[in-house]
Amino acid sequence: MAPAVRLRALDKRYPAVHALRSVDLVVEQGEFFALLGPNGAGKTTLISLLAGLARPTGGTAEVMGFDVVRHYREARRNLGVVPQELVYDAFFTVREMLQFQSGYFGLRRNEAWIDELLENLGLTDKADTYTRTLSGGMKRRLLVAQALVHKPPVIVLDEPTAGVDVGLRQSLWAFIRRLNCEGHTILLTTHYLEEAETLCQRVAMLKAGQIVALDRTANLLHADRDLKLVLKLDRTVLPESLSGQLVEQQGDRFVLALPEYGQLEAVLGTLRQAGVRIEEMELRQADLEDVFLKLMGQGS
Amino acid sequence: MYGFKTLLYKEILRFWKVLLQTVMAPVLTALLYLLIFASVLKEHVQVYPGVSYTAFLMPGLIMMSLLQNAFANGSSSLIQSKQNGNIVFVLLPPISNFEFFAAYLIASIVRGLVVGLGVLLVGLLFTKLDIAHPVWVLVFALLAGAAFSALGIVAGIWADKYDHIAGVQNFIIMPLTFLSGVFYSIHALPPFWQAISHYNPVFFMIDGFRYGFHGVSDVDPWLSMAVVLPVALVLSWIPLQLIRTGYKLRS
Numbered sequence: 001m002a003p004a005v006r007l008r009a010l011d012k013r014y015p016a017v018h019a020l021r022s023v024d025l026v027v028e029q030g031e032f033f034a035l036l037g038p039n040g041a042g043k044t045t046l047i048s049l050l051a052g053l054a055r056p057t058g059g060t061a062e063v064m065g066f067d068v069v070r071h072y073r074e075a076r077r078n079l080g081v082v083p084q085e086l087v088y089d090a091f092f093t094v095r096e097m098l099q100f101q102s103g104y105f106g107l108r109r110n111e112a113w114i115d116e117l118l119e120n121l122g123l124t125d126k127a128d129t130y131t132r133t134l135s136g137g138m139k140r141r142l143l144v145a146q147a148l149v150h151k152p153p154v155i156v157l158d159e160p161t162a163g164v165d166v167g168l169r170q171s172l173w174a175f176i177r178r179l180n181c182e183g184h185t186i187l188l189t190t191h192y193l194e195e196a197e198t199l200c201q202r203v204a205m206l207k208a209g210q211i212v213a214l215d216r217t218a219n220l221l222h223a224d225r226d227l228k229l230v231l232k233l234d235r236t237v238l239p240e241s242l243s244g245q246l247v248e249q250q251g252d253r254f255v256l257a258l259p260e261y262g263q264l265e266a267v268l269g270t271l272r273q274a275g276v277r278i279e280e281m282e283l284r285q286a287d288l289e290d291v292f293l294k295l296m297g298q299g300s
Numbered sequence: 301m302y303g304f305k306t307l308l309y310k311e312i313l314r315f316w317k318v319l320l321q322t323v324m325a326p327v328l329t330a331l332l333y334l335l336i337f338a339s340v341l342k343e344h345v346q347v348y349p350g351v352s353y354t355a356f357l358m359p360g361l362i363m364m365s366l367l368q369n370a371f372a373n374g375s376s377s378l379i380q381s382k383q384n385g386n387i388v389f390v391l392l393p394p395i396s397n398f399e400f401f402a403a404y405l406i407a408s409i410v411r412g413l414v415v416g417l418g419v420l421l422v423g424l425l426f427t428k429l430d431i432a433h434p435v436w437v438l439v440f441a442l443l444a445g446a447a448f449s450a451l452g453i454v455a456g457i458w459a460d461k462y463d464h465i466a467g468v469q470n471f472i473i474m475p476l477t478f479l480s481g482v483f484y485s486i487h488a489l490p491p492f493w494q495a496i497s498h499y500n501p502v503f504f505m506i507d508g509f510r511y512g513f514h515g516v517s518d519v520d521p522w523l524s525m526a527v528v529l530p531v532a533l534v535l536s537w538i539p540l541q542l543i544r545t546g547y548k549l550r551s
Contacts, residue, residue, distance in 0.1 A: 014551070051392055054551045073394035081392055087385035091314050097389075103306025104393035146389065 002065030004029045004154045004185035005050065011058030012045050012209075019045040021209040022059065027187055027202075029064075029153070032180050034196035034217075035189045036288075037206035038296055043189040044084060046206070047158050051081045063154055077105060080152035082143050084159045084189075090132035094123055094142055097131060098149055105150035117145040120175050122168070137164045144172065148179075155179065157188040161195065173199065197221075197288040205295050212295050220291050227258040229267065232280035239274040242267060252279075304399035307390060311407030315373055322369070322411060327418035330365045334358070334423060337483055347485040348516045354427040359510040360482035361423070362416045363444060367502065370412030370445045371452040371473050374404050375465050378456025382548075391550065397543045401453070405536065408449030413441060429513060436512030436521055440528065444505035447532040448473075453539040457548055476502045485518055501531045 005027040012020040020042045027033045035043050048054035050061050052068050052075070060067055066074040089097060095114065102110035118124045121141040126134060134142065140163060147155065157176070161169045177199070180186050190196055196203055196217070203220055205213040213220060228247065231254045238246060238254055245267070248255040258264060264283070271278060315322040338354040345353045381387040390400065423429065431437055455468045480502035486494050497503045508524030511517035517524070543549065 048551070052550065053388060053391055055546060073396070076392060076394040079392075081388075083385070083388050085385045087388060089381070089384070089386040089389065091317055092310075096313075100306055100310045101389065101393070103309075104303045104390065104395055106302045106394070108302060 001029060002062070003027060004031065004064060005187060006062040006065075007046075007050075007059065008061075009059035010046070010049060010056055010061050012042075012049055012054060013057045019209055020049070023206075023209070023211055025204060025211065025214070027185060029185050030180070030183055031202060032177075032186045032200045033188070034200035034203045035187065035206060036193065036196060036203060036292060037189075040208075041206040042209040043206055044158060045209075047081065047156055047187075047189065050156065051079060052076060077150065078153050080147035080150065080155045082147045082155075082157045082160050084162070086136060086139050086143070086163070088131040088134070088139050088142065090130065093128050093130050094118070094134070095127045097142065098145055101146045101149045107150060110149060113151065114145075114149065117148055121145050122171065137168050140164050141168070141172065144175075153183070154185045154187065157186065157190075159189055159191065161190065161192060193288040193292055203288070205292065207296055213291070217288070221286055221288065227261065227264075228284040228286070229256040229258050229264065230254070230280075230282040230284060231256065231278060233271075234277040234279060239270055239276065241270055258283075301399075303393055303395045304403055307395060307399065307403035308406055311373075311377060311403055312410055314377060315407070315411050322373070323415055323418055326365050326369050326415050327422055330361045330419040331422050333361055334426060338426070345484075347488070348514060351514050351516070352427065355429050355514070356485075356510075357483065358420070358423045358427060358429050359513045360506050362419045363440070363506045363509045364477045364480075364482045365419045366412040366416035366441060366445055367448040367477050367505070368469075368473060369415040370408045370448040371455070371469070373408035373411040374449055374452035375456040375459070375468070376452075377404065377407075378453065379459050379462060379465050382456075382459075383461070387549065398540065401540045401543050404453050405446065405449050405539075408452055409442065409445040412445040412449065416441060416445075431513055432515035433512045433521075437509060438512075439525070440505055440509040440512060443525075443528045443532040444502075444509070447501070447505075447528070447535045450532070450535040450539050454535075454542065457539065457542050460548075476500060480506050481518070482506060487518060501527055504528050 003026045005025065007023050007025040009022045009024060010020060011022050023046065035046065037043050045054065049056050050063065050068060052072050055069065062068065063075040064078040066078065068075040092100070098114045098117065102114065118127055121144060123138060123141055123145065126138060131139065131142065140160070144160065161172060164172060176186060200217055203213070203215065203217050204211050233252050233254065236252050242256065245256040245258070246254060247257050256267060258267070334354070334357060338357055342353040347353065347356045455465055459465050479497065480500050481497065486497045486503060489497065504519070504524040504527040507517045507519055508521045508528060511521040
C-alpha cells in the first residue's frame with residue numbers, strides 16, 4: 001500500500017530564500033498528521049509543492065504513490081487542499097463554485113455529495129448566495145467544501161481554523177474527524193497547538209525548512225515528560241536539598257522539575273521540615289507548546 | 301476533457317454575468333465611432349467604388365472591437381484571479397496545461413465574437429452591409445480573435461497588477477488597432493506611413509476581414525491570410541509555453 005504522502009529529499013529554493021531543505025517524510029494512509037512550525041518554517045511551501053502550486057528544486061513528492069510532477073493528474077485527483085488564504089471568486093455563488101470544482105476534477109453529476117457537504121459545513125442556506133457576501137468563517141468553510149468535492153483520499157488543510165469562531169471550529173473538526181474515520185488521510189498545519197495535540201496521532205515540526213522533530217504526538221510529549229511543580233513560597237530561598245531540581249526562579253516563585261508524581265511527596269516533606277509555607281502550588285505537565293518552544297529554541 | 305469543458309464554461313459565464321460591462325459597453329463605444337465618423341465623412345470619402353463610407357467603416361469597427369475584447373477577456377480574468385488568489389482553484393485540479401490554455405483562449409475568442417456580432421447587428425440599423433465571402437469573414441474573425449486572446453493571456457500571466465494590463469492596453473493594443481486601417485484605406489496615407497502599416501499585422505486582419513464583406517481590399521486576402529495565420533500560431537504558442545513552465549503561475 002503506497003503511503004498517502006511520501007517526500008524524498010524534497011528541496012525548494014526561491015531566489016531569496018532556501019525554503020525547504022531536503023525534507024524526507026512519510027505519512028501513511030489513514031493518519032491524522034500535523035505539520036507544525038513558526039511562520040516562515042516552510043509549511044506552506046511544503047504544501048504548495050505537494051499540491052503542484054510550486055515546483056521542487058530537488059527531490060520528489062508523491063501523493064498515494066503518484067509523483068506530483070510526472071503523474072500530476074493522478075496526484076492531484078488524490079489530493080484536496082484547503083488553502084491558507086481566504087480566497088473566493090466574487091463572480092459566482094456557493095453552489096456554482098462547488099459545481100465548477102467538481103467539473104475541474106471530471107465529475108459530472110455531483111449534486112448529492114455537494115448537498116451533503118453544504119449540510120455538514122452549515123452552508124445549505126447559503127447555497128445560492130454570491131461568495132463575496134459570505135462572512136470570513138463561511139468563506140473558510142466553502143474552501144473546505146471545495147477541497148472535498150472530489151472525495152480525495154488525502155486532505156491537506158493549511159491553517160483551517162484561522163478566523164473561525166469556537167462553535168464552528170468544533171463542528172469543523174467533528175466533520176474532519178469523521179472523514180478521517182472514513183479513511184481519509186488528514187495532513188494539517190495549524191497555529192493552535194492544542195488542536196494538533198488532541199487531534200493528531202503524529203506530528204512533524206519544521207524549523208527553517210527542516211524537520212526537527214517527527215514522532216507520535218504521545219512520544220513527543222513523553223520526551224519532555226518532566227512534571228513541573230510551580231510554587232509560590234513565603235521566602236526567596238529554597239532548602240538546599242531541593243536546589244538540584246530548580247528549573248527557574250523569579251523572586252518567591254519557583255519552578256521545580258519532577259521526574260515522576262511519586263517525588264511530589266518528598267518535595268512537600270522537605271519543605272514542611274524546613275518550615276517553609278506554601279502560598280500557591282500548581283502541577284504542570286508538558287504540553288505540545290512546551291515541546292514546540294523548546295525545539296524552536298525560543299527563550300534560549 | 302470534462303475539466304476543460306467546465307473551465308471553458310466558467311470563463312464564458314464569468315463575462316456573461318457582467319454583460320453590461322463586457323459586451324454592451326464596447327458595442328456602444330463602436331456605435332459612437334460609427335455615428336461620429338460616418339456622419340462626418342460619408343459625404344466626403346469613398347474608399348472603394350460602390351461602397352459607402354459607413355459600409356466601409358463597419359468591418360473595421362467590428363474587427364477592432366473583437367480584437368480589443370478578446371484581449372481584455374483573458375487578461376482581466378487572469379489578473380483578477382491572481383490578485384484575489386482564487387487562481388488556485390484552477391491550478392489545484394488535474395487540468396492539463398493545454399486544457400488550461402485552450403479554455404482561456406476559446407472563452408476570450410467567444411467574448412470577441414459576441415462583441416463583434418453585437419457591433420454588426422447594431423451597425424445594420426444604420427447601413428446596409430453585404431457579406432460577399434462569409435468564409436473569409438469567419439476565418440479572419442477566428443484567427444485574429446485567437447491572436448489577441450493569446451496576447452491577453454500573456455498579459456494576464458505576466459502582469460502583477462491592473463496597471464500593467466492598462467499599460468499594455470493603452471500602449472500596444474490601442475495603437476495597433478487604431479493604426480491599422482479601421483477608419484481609412486492605407487492607400488490614403490503618405491508612402492512612409494503606408495509602408496509602416498504593412499508591418500502591423502492588425503492591418504492584414506482588418507483588410508482580410510473587409511474583403512470578406514465587400515469583396516475588395518487593399519491587398520490580396522490570401523496574402524493577409526499568409527500573415528495572420530502564422531501570427532496567430534506564434535502568439536498562441538507563447539502563452540502555452542508560459543503555462544507549461546509555470547511562469548508566474550506555479551512558483
